Amino acid sequence: MDAGLSDAEAARRLREEGPNELAPATRRSLWRLLLSVLTEPMFGLLLACGALYALLGNAQEAWTLMGFVIVVMAISLVQQQRAERSLHALRELSSPQAQVWRGGRVCRVSSRELVRGDVVLLDAGDRVPADVRLLAATGVSVDESLLTGESAPVFKTVTEDAAGGLFAGTLLTAGSARGEVVATGARSALGRLGAALEGGTEAASPVQQETARIVRVAAAAGLGLAALLALLYGWQRQDALQGLLAGLTLAMAILPEELPVVLTLFLGLGAWRLAREKVLVRQMSAVEMLGATTVLCVDKTGTLTLNRMAVRRLWSPQGEHDLVSEGELPLPEAVHETLEYAILASHRQAIDPMERALLEAGQRELAQTEHLHADWTLVEDYPLSAELLAMSRVWQSPDRRERLIAAKGAPEAVIDLCHLDAARQSRIVGQVARLADQGWRVLGVARAVFAADCLPPIQHDFDFEFVGLVALEDPLRPEVPAAIAECRAAGIRVVMMTGDHPSTAISVARQAGLDVAGGVVPGTALAALDDMGCQDLVARSGVFCRVQPEQKLRLVQALQARGEVVAMTGDGVNDAPALRAAHIGVAMGARGTDVAREAADLVLMQDSLTGLVTAVRHGRRVFANLSKAMVFVLAVHVPIIVLTFLPVLLGWPMLLMPVHVLCLQLVIDPACSLVFEAQPAEPGLMQAPPRPRQVRLFDRRVLLRSLGQGVGLALLCLGAYAGAVAAGETAEAARALCYGVLVGGSVALIYANRHWSVTGWRSGAADGMAWLAPGALLLVLMAWWVPVLQTAFGFALPGLPTMLAGLLLVGLAAAWFELVKRRTP
Numbered sequence: 006m007d008a009g010l011s012d013a014e015a016a017r018r019l020r021e022e023g024p025n026e027l028a029p030a031t032r033r034s035l036w037r038l039l040l041s042v043l044t045e046p047m048f049g050l051l052l053a054c055g056a057l058y059a060l061l062g063n064a065q066e067a068w069t070l071m072g073f074v075i076v077v078m079a080i081s082l083v084q085q086q087r088a089e090r091s092l093h094a095l096r097e098l099s100s101p102q103a104q105v106w107r108g109g110r111v112c113r114v115s116s117r118e119l120v121r122g123d124v125v126l127l128d129a130g131d132r133v134p135a136d137v138r139l140l141a142a143t144g145v146s147v148d149e150s151l152l153t154g155e156s157a158p159v160f161k162t163v164t165e166d167a168a169g170g171l172f173a174g175t176l177l178t179a180g181s182a183r184g185e186v187v188a189t190g191a192r193s194a195l196g197r198l199g200a201a202l203e204g205g206t207e208a209a210s211p212v213q214q215e216t217a218r219i220v221r222v223a224a225a226a227g228l229g230l231a232a233l234l235a236l237l238y239g240w241q242r243q244d245a246l247q248g249l250l251a252g253l254t255l256a257m258a259i260l261p262e263e264l265p266v267v268l269t270l271f272l273g274l275g276a277w278r279l280a281r282e283k284v285l286v287r288q289m290s291a292v293e294m295l296g297a298t299t300v301l302c303v304d305k306t307g308t309l310t311l312n313r314m315a316v317r318r319l320w321s322p323q324g325e326h327d328l329v330s331e332g333e334l335p336l337p338e339a340v341h342e343t344l345e346y347a348i349l350a351s352h353r354q355a356i357d358p359m360e361r362a363l364l365e366a367g368q369r370e371l372a373q374t375e376h377l378h379a380d381w382t383l384v385e386d387y388p389l390s391a392e393l394l395a396m397s398r399v400w401q402s403p404d405r406r407e408r409l410i411a412a413k414g415a416p417e418a419v420i421d422l423c424h425l426d427a428a429r430q431s432r433i434v435g436q437v438a439r440l441a442d443q444g445w446r447v448l449g450v451a452r453a454v455f456a457a458d459c460l461p462p463i464q465h466d467f468d469f470e471f472v473g474l475v476a477l478e479d480p481l482r483p484e485v486p487a488a489i490a491e492c493r494a495a496g497i498r499v500v501m502m503t504g505d506h507p508s509t510a511i512s513v514a515r516q517a518g519l520d521v522a523g524g525v526v527p528g529t530a531l532a533a534l535d536d537m538g539c540q541d542l543v544a545r546s547g548v549f550c551r552v553q554p555e556q557k558l559r560l561v562q563a564l565q566a567r568g569e570v571v572a573m574t575g576d577g578v579n580d581a582p583a584l585r586a587a588h589i590g591v592a593m594g595a596r597g598t599d600v601a602r603e604a605a606d607l608v609l610m611q612d613s614l615t616g617l618v619t620a621v622r623h624g625r626r627v628f629a630n631l632s633k634a635m636v637f638v639l640a641v642h643v644p645i646i647v648l649t650f651l652p653v654l655l656g657w658p659m660l661l662m663p664v665h666v667l668c669l670q671l672v673i674d675p676a677c678s679l680v681f682e683a684q685p686a687e688p689g690l691m692q693a694p695p696r697p698r699q700v701r702l703f704d705r706r707v708l709l710r711s712l713g714q715g716v717g718l719a720l721l722c723l724g725a726y727a728g729a730v731a732a733g734e735t736a737e738a739a740r741a742l743c744y745g746v747l748v749g750g751s752v753a754l755i756y757a758n759r760h761w762s763v764t765g766w767r768s769g770a771a772d773g774m775a776w777l778a779p780g781a782l783l784l785v786l787m788a789w790w791v792p793v794l795q796t797a798f799g800f801a802l803p804g805l806p807t808m809l810a811g812l813l814l815v816g817l818a819a820a821w822f823e824l825v826k827r828r829t830p
């Protein structure tokens with residue numbers, strides 16, 4: 006029964022008892038989305054306008070307006086749905102997984118597919134997916150604070166009573182376990198409590214906060230101005246209803262309802278694009294923080310290296326053997342014991358790549374010898390700890406005559422266990438340095454015998470005898486040097502924090518192309534330093550060895566105190582605090598623990614540093630595109646405001662009505678979501694230093710550019726109107742021309758702002774532009790020619806010379822935008 010359920014039985018139970026989740030995944034339905042669109046203030050304004058038209062007796066205008074309302078709302082709905090769908094897909098991808106016996110073998114399934122009776126395997130760092138009865142447990146301790154509020158670890162062993170089990174939502178902090186699922190979903194202890202895992206609470210990023218502030222200010226200012234305009238108009242012309250209409254138009258023009266939509270859309274789609282590059286974003290705001298990253302703190306194994314360990318060399322005081330260069334020779338007797346005891350000090354069903362490498366070397370090299378003790382039984386197990394980087398296992402031979410203890414671990418820890426004299430000690434230390442200099446991970450191996458029945462509590466109490474050294478090779482990921490070079494070019498420092506030996510650390514750092522000028526600093530050096538000392542240290546050195554998780558946290562904090570924006574990779578059970586502290590915590594999808602993943606903002610599905618560099622590049626691109634979109638959105642509002650306000654002041658007939666503003670939205674919204682969001686990175690984006698952290702989205706440059714471009718367009722539109730009237734056109738034809746220049750100018754505005762470092766027409770074919778520009782042209786022509794629209798828009802067809810003049814004005818606008826783009830710093 007330990008082999009778990011069959012696939013068919015599991016599927017049947019899943020159907021009958023439902024999935025293992027507390028609340029069904031919440032995906033905002035179409036109705037919810039529609040509701041949120043309907044409750045936007047813009048919609049209220051439009052309804053008010055429609056009602057006013059109806060009151061004024063302009064039934065046709067009221068209907069046209071409503072028609073546009075539906076189109077604009079549909080666009081907005083589609084955009085939101087697009088963002089929503091990408092978010093949902095992300096959540097699915099990042100949903101927790103569980104290791105389970107199904108149909109006689111171990112496989113990984115999404116934990117929502119677990120059913121009662123499944124046999125699950127759990128390891129330190131796993132979140133317990135359901136209520137589980139323990140079948141086997143080694144050194145299991147759990148954090149049940151989610152259920153009990155008590156954060157002290159609780160030790161668990163296999164017992165008959167229910168309290169011995171593991172509960173859904175608790176965290177395995179140490180050990181490993183096998184157990185049978187007894188309750189899932191709402192029937193689990195957590196489900197009965199009605200509690201929910203706090204999943205990805207979205208903290209607003211600086212840009213999100215800034216945007217929210219701008220929207221509030223602009224909305225208040227807009228409403229104030231609109232009220233002023235309504236009063237002015239009503240008082241000047243003694244026409245309260247028309248005044249109200251003018252006011253509403255202005256309110257509509259100023260209301261910056263695009264901004265938050267643009268922000269969510271850009272961050273959401275940015276996350277979706279990253280997911281296609283195998284980088285999962287758990288915290289949306291991380292996309293934008295990534296662009297400001299100045300320091301990447303990376304671990305070594307798996308991030309810089311392949312985590313594909315292989316035993317390279319065996320050393321004992323009697324001899325040495327290289328498994329690659331002397332691979333065809335049989336293993337010399339002198340190193341047999343080194344490998345033998347290294348394997349005895351490992352788990353039989355090893356997960357750790359290092360232990361697997363040892364087992365595999367044993368199968369290959371010792372198969373014909375008496376050194377593999379399949380018939381021995383495990384009596385006791387002393388795990389690795391932060392204080393002592395060594396682990397021991399106690400074995401009983403079949404004849405039960407003696408107990409044998411094998412230890413392996415960091416060489417200095419094993420030497421310490423063996424109580425060697427100074428001469429032998431320094432000889433071994435020299436050998437360790439020689440092997441580690443190649444970038445290999447070196448383990449010391451020791452053994453002891455024990456006759457008494459009662460085992461001592463700590464490893465130090467055995468009388469260990471030094472056996473030898475094992476050097477494991479873990480090749481550098483081939484793509485890493487290029488990724489690090491890219492970081493350097495982009496002004497990003499890469500700092501390595503590893504748990505490994507100093508010589509191994511520096512050698513791998515050198516191979517990867519890290520800055521090793523500051524030497525390698527052991528984690529213990531931090532203990533003697535105060536916070537200022539720490540900050541000095543992280544400024545000077547970029548390679549840290551024998552680092553423990555608490556020290557990672559201190560290093561991250563010291564970097565942050567120096568004003569750096571820190572992204573940090575981590576995968577261990579104890580890395581969570583440092584991951585949370587870093588601006589961007591990065592966990593590994595394949596090898597990381599649940600704890601690390603839950604604490605992280607990003608999950609790299611391919612575990613490689615390259616993914617992180619890609620993420621940084623995307624972060625920079627998203628921020629750049631956001632600024633471009635903001636310049637455009639701000640700039641295009643300037644002429645709209647001027648064209649609504651100025652005619653009232655000058656006593657002209659109204660130039661813009663709600664329907665015009667609304668129709669322009671048909672250009673603005675797709676421009677943001679299609680054109681600006683999809684802009685590729687500017688050339689040189691990764692050759693520039695990171696943007697300083699205090700840089701705001703609406704900085705001087707953005708404001709200057711948008712004002713400069715917007716005022717230019719406003720003047721040209723006014724010029725178009727005044728010119729047309731002067732040339733003898735009717736007010737309707739002049740308005741038609743003015744609107745044509747406004748729409749054409751907006752398209753030119755998009756065109757110019759797509760790229761900042763390149764002139765518009767040199768920037769190559771533009772994806773979204775290809776149908777945005779013809780679409781806008783069609784819109785204008787239809788409004789000019791189609792009779793129904795003509796009346797709704799208050800247009801008359803201008804004469805041909807006027808039209809040509811309008812075309813010229815649009816060309817002028819395009820030239821002006823380029824000029825402003827170049828001249829603003």
Ligand SMILES: Nc1ncnc2c1ncn2[C@@H]1O[C@H](COP(=O)(O)OP(=O)(O)OP(=O)(O)O)[C@@H](O)[C@H]1O
Nearest residue numbers: 304305306357394396413414415502503504505506
């Ligand atoms: N299973 C093990 N058996 C014996 N020693 C081990 C084992 N795992 C780790 N060690 C020792 O502990 C040291 C630190 O291991 P740890 O797992 O903390 O490194 P790490 O943080 O994974 O390294 P990196 O930063 O390179 O990823 C290792 O260099 C090794 O000497």
Ligand SMILES: [Cu+]
Nearest residue numbers: 421422424465
């Ligand atoms: Cu000791």
